[in-house]
Structure formats: structure tokens, C-alpha cells
Amino acid sequence: MTADEMRAARLVAEAAAGAAPEELPRRLCGAACEGLGADGATLSLLTDTPSRQLLAASDSTALLLEEVQFTVLEGPCISAAASGEPVIVDDLDHEPTPWPLFGANMREKLPQVKAVYAFPVYFGDYVLGTMDLLALRPRALPEDAVRQAPEVADAVAAALLPARRQLLSGMEAPAWEPTEDIRAHWFDTHRAVGMVASHKEISPEDALALMRARAFRTGRTLADITADILGQPRNESGL
Structure with missing residues (x-):
């Protein structure tokens, strides 16, 4: 070039x-x-x-x-x-x-x-x-x-x-800006996947598939579903 x-x-x-x-x-x-x-x-x-x-x-x-x-x-x-x-x-x-x-x-x-x-x-x-x-x-x-x-x-x-x-x-979210976006689309998603996998006794891949299905069904984003899961008791996640 x-x-x-x-x-x-x-x-x-x-x-x-x-x-x-x-x-x-x-x-x-x-x-x-x-x-x-x-x-x-x-x-x-x-x-x-x-x-x-x-x-x-x-x-x-x-x-x-x-x-x-x-x-x-x-x-x-x-x-x-x-x-x-x-x-x-x-x-x-x-x-x-x-x-x-x-x-x-x-x-x-x-x-x-x-x-x-x-x-x-x-x-x-x-x-x-x-x-x-x-x-x-x-x-x-x-x-x-x-x-x-x-x-x-x-x-x-x-x-x-x-x-x-x-x-x-992938152990921690970096201090990149805007911080809320980075956490919501990186570290928080990992945490939510882990919580669903543990609660349902399924693989992380299957847990993520459940979260995606809920997002698609409700017309919301995966970040929204992640926030729901992290903000609620495990038995109220809706998955």
C-alpha cells in the first residue's frame, strides 16, 4: 500500500x-x-x-x-x-x-x-x-x-x-471507559451465565442459550437479561 x-x-x-x-x-x-x-x-x-x-x-x-x-x-x-x-x-x-x-x-x-x-x-x-x-x-x-x-x-x-x-x-473487567458498558457486556455477563449454570446444573453454553432465548422472547437485549439475573434472587431469575 x-x-x-x-x-x-x-x-x-x-x-x-x-x-x-x-x-x-x-x-x-x-x-x-x-x-x-x-x-x-x-x-x-x-x-x-x-x-x-x-x-x-x-x-x-x-x-x-x-x-x-x-x-x-x-x-x-x-x-x-x-x-x-x-x-x-x-x-x-x-x-x-x-x-x-x-x-x-x-x-x-x-x-x-x-x-x-x-x-x-x-x-x-x-x-x-x-x-x-x-x-x-x-x-x-x-x-x-x-x-x-x-x-x-x-x-x-x-x-x-x-x-x-x-x-x-476474563477474570476481571478492565478499567476501560465507559465503565458501565464494559462491565455489562463483559464481566457481568460471565457472572450471570455462571449463576444460571449453577442454579440449573447445566453447562455455561446451555445457560447462555437460555438467556438468549429469554432476550429473544421478550424483545430485550442480553445485557438487560444479565442485569435482571444479577439483581434478583436466583429462584426469581425467570429462566
Whole structure:
């Protein structure tokens, strides 16, 4: 790539270099949006497992995009994490997608989002998450931006490398901002899954499936269900 084509990755590296530790993931999202011309971005790890971890979301729309995908367990970021390949949805209104639950939820909850772009984030040879970009207009990212996006994802991974051990242990939520969002979409979900698994004497995967089913049945997010479980006695969780 030329120096101009590396601009987006350079913006991410510069944002990381000047960031306070608690601001790092959110600043990475902002730099990715600026460099690639997206309207929102999220970063998440281990997207297709009970240990899924939200690292940052640029705004409430991006956060809801992640909530939809993790609740229904399908969508561009799930596919990108599983395949290790970029997933491009240029026009949600007119392009058929292989994710019926994702499509229905997007039309209901985020009709303003017209395009979604998911790129795997690699640590070495392993895909451990995704960078999701959203746009409020179809075909928002030109070909050169899509071509640059994997380099941006690599720059994101490099910026997060010092926190790799903490990310993979999942033992405690980091002090990243906004704190409430990080806890609700990381550490608190793990706790709720563990409580349901213990109470029902089932596996964490089955516990998470029960929580997802309740979210889907009630039209709420998995974060809402998590808050219910953690705020109630175990026999009143509704699962």
C-alpha cells in the first residue's frame, strides 16, 4: 500500500500512542471511524463463545448493533470471527443476508443502519475478535477503505497487545471507559451465565442459550437479561 493508503492504520496507531489506558479501546474505535469513513465502530473479542467480550463501542447505535448480534448469535461479526475473513454487507435494505434473526432485529431496532462491515482481529495466527463498522447509508465504504480495513484491524490488535493477558483471562473487567458498558457486556455477563449454570446444573453454553432465548422472547437485549439475573434472587431469575 502507498503512504496515503496507510493513513487509516496510521491514525489508529497515533490514537493509541496518545491514549490514557482507560480510554484506549474507545479511541481506537474513533480513529477507525475517522480513517475509514464509517459512522460507528465496535471492538469485541471471542465473539462466538460464552466468553465474548465487548471492548468498546463508539456510540449507542454501535453498542446496540453488538447487542443484537450477540443476542441472536448471528450476523456479520459472528461470521467474521468464525471464518477469519471480512464480511461486507453494503445494503441491508436490499441485499439478502444469511442471518434471518439478525436481519429482522436490525429492521426493528436499527432501521437507520444501512451497511455493516466486519473485519477479523488477529493476535498472531488466531482470530480473537472483530472490528465492526456501521454506516447510515448504503455502500458507504469505497473499495479503497475496505482494502485498508484489515490493516486498521492489525493496528488495533497491535495497540491492544499489551493488554492481551488480561483480555484472554476474563477474570476481571478492565478499567476501560465507559465503565458501565464494559462491565455489562463483559464481566457481568460471565457472572450471570455462571449463576444460571449453577442454579440449573447445566453447562455455561446451555445457560447462555437460555438467556438468549429469554432476550429473544421478550424483545430485550442480553445485557438487560444479565442485569435482571444479577439483581434478583436466583429462584426469581425467570429462566
